[in-house]
Amino acid sequence: MGAASGRLGVLTSYLATRNRRFADREALLAWQRPRLQRALRRARATFPGYREVSSDDLAAFPLMDRETWLAGFDGLNDRGLNLQECLAASRNAEAGRGFGTTLRGVSVGLSTGTSGRQGAFLTSPAERSRWAGTLLAKALPHGLLAGARIALVLRAGGPLYAAVGSSRVRFTFIDLYSPAEQQRAELVAFAPTVLAAPPVLLDQLAAARRDGRLAISPAAVYSIADVLDADVAARIEAGFGVPVGQVYQATEGFLGITCAHGTLHLNEDLLVVEREDIGDGRFTPVVTDLFRTTQAIIRYRIGDVLHPAAMPCPCGSPFQAVDRIEGRDDDVLRLARATGGTAPCFADLVRGLVLGTSGVEDFRVEQDGPDHLTLAVSPEAAWRAAATVLESGLSGAGFVAPRISPATFTPPDPTRKRRRVSRTWQ
Numbered sequence: 001m002g003a004a005s006g007r008l009g010v011l012t013s014y015l016a017t018r019n020r021r022f023a024d025r026e027a028l029l030a031w032q033r034p035r036l037q038r039a040l041r042r043a044r045a046t047f048p049g050y051r052e053v054s055s056d057d058l059a060a061f062p063l064m065d066r067e068t069w070l071a072g073f074d075g076l077n078d079r080g081l082n083l084q085e086c087l088a089a090s091r092n093a094e095a096g097r098g099f100g101t102t103l104r105g106v107s108v109g110l111s112t113g114t115s116g117r118q119g120a121f122l123t124s125p126a127e128r129s130r131w132a133g134t135l136l137a138k139a140l141p142h143g144l145l146a147g148a149r150i151a152l153v154l155r156a157g158g159p160l161y162a163a164v165g166s167s168r169v170r171f172t173f174i175d176l177y178s179p180a181e182q183q184r185a186e187l188v189a190f191a192p193t194v195l196a197a198p199p200v201l202l203d204q205l206a207a208a209r210r211d212g213r214l215a216i217s218p219a220a221v222y223s224i225a226d227v228l229d230a231d232v233a234a235r236i237e238a239g240f241g242v243p244v245g246q247v248y249q250a251t252e253g254f255l256g257i258t259c260a261h262g263t264l265h266l267n268e269d270l271l272v273v274e275r276e277d278i279g280d281g282r283f284t285p286v287v288t289d290l291f292r293t294t295q296a297i298i299r300y301r302i303g304d305v306l307h308p309a310a311m312p313c314p315c316g317s318p319f320q321a322v323d324r325i326e327g328r329d330d331d332v333l334r335l336a337r338a339t340g341g342t343a344p345c346f347a348d349l350v351r352g353l354v355l356g357t358s359g360v361e362d363f364r365v366e367q368d369g370p371d372h373l374t375l376a377v378s379p380e381a382a383w384r385a386a387a388t389v390l391e392s393g394l395s396g397a398g399f400v401a402p403r404i405s406p407a408t409f410t411p412p413d414p415t416r417k418r419r420r421v422s423r424t425w426q
């Protein structure tokens with residue numbers, strides 16, 4: 001597909017997304033139903049991995065997570081590609097920072113999981129155009145006609161964005177791994193109206209802007225590729241003087257985005273989202289992609305901890321509203337209950353306690369045993385107070401207080417996913 005048809009594909013999905021309106025939840029479900037049926041019927045006919053599935057009902061398809069999906073990789077793409085050749089080709093390309101490898105007409109990207117084995121994601125030119133058009137439709141505050149200069153600071157980019165540029169909308173891709181001074185010089189030269197970057201980097205850029213070291217004034221700022229905590233969001237908003245939105249994007253797909261009211265909505269016009277209840281009202285999304293055809297994303301368990309919004313959003317969207325993303329479900333601590341047994345202790349409780357301690361600016365907590373945590377605090381002088389608050393807060397929430405040992409705080413690395421709370425003990 002050439003640049004012209006690529007641009008047409010972007011525009012088509014841009015317009016379709018902008019023009020799509022659902023009166024209510026029922027209208028959305030009625031719209032999803034035939035598209036889901038089509039996707040599932042095609043999956044059984046196309047992907048060798050689904051030959052044994054006995055019907056076109058979603059429930060007949062196996063639940064997958066990252067591990068099982070990667071194990072079944074060879075039978076879950078329509079190009080007959082195997083995981084080893086995709087990984088090998090992609091690693092060669094990344095080593096030269098050339099970005100983007102093409103095999104049998106599809107781009108191969110490496111996934112950036114925080115743990116586990118490395119994965120590969122395949123996208124056709126049509127799928128990338130659809131992705132870009134949908135993203136533009138949902139992310140541009142004033143639409144395409146108003147024009148935009150969009151700067152994306154990401155780990156990998158390449159052909160995904162290059163195909164999208166036009167006279168009204170310009171993209172620049174800035175390598176997350178390039179030196180900070182170079183990133184800032186490129187940003188100033190480009191003068192973005194829309195800036196999207198991982199939250200750790202936005203935090204640093206906001207500080208630079210506040211100190212007069214970064215003369216850019218984007219009208220919209222988006223956090224991508226990692227969890228955006230409320231304290232970090234507040235600093236970014238103060239630094240740029242505009243609200244920070246969230247693009248909830250994983251290699252598995254474009255999962256959600258913040259609306260004009262600041263609420264994160266799941267993209268239920270791209271995905272069917274089943275909710276796997278993980279306790280305390282939280283859920284992890286199990287997604288089925290309605291449009292991707294190169295690779296099967298069917299009943300794929302994303303593994304993020306989502307906290308659904310209690311109230312419908314005033315924007316009127318029938319898409320599931322999410323109060324916050326709390327990180328990965330392996331970031332959930334498992335602690336003994338005072339009443340017996342163990343229970344999940346969600347990252348936001350820990351975060352609230354430690355960041356609520358006076359003097360604490362940043363922290364990291366790791367559970368490395370059934371009753372042991374390490375706590376790193378910045379500045380170090382606040383460690384004792386933070387440990388005391390954490391211990392009493394966990395007791396207050398009904399847990400047997402774990403032992404807490406000090407660890408050295410290292411500042412967050414913008415090129416890596418930030419995990420303030422994690423569990424290495426299984």
Ligand SMILES: [Zn+2]
Pocket residue numbers: 259260261262263265313314315316317
């Ligand atoms: Zn909304």
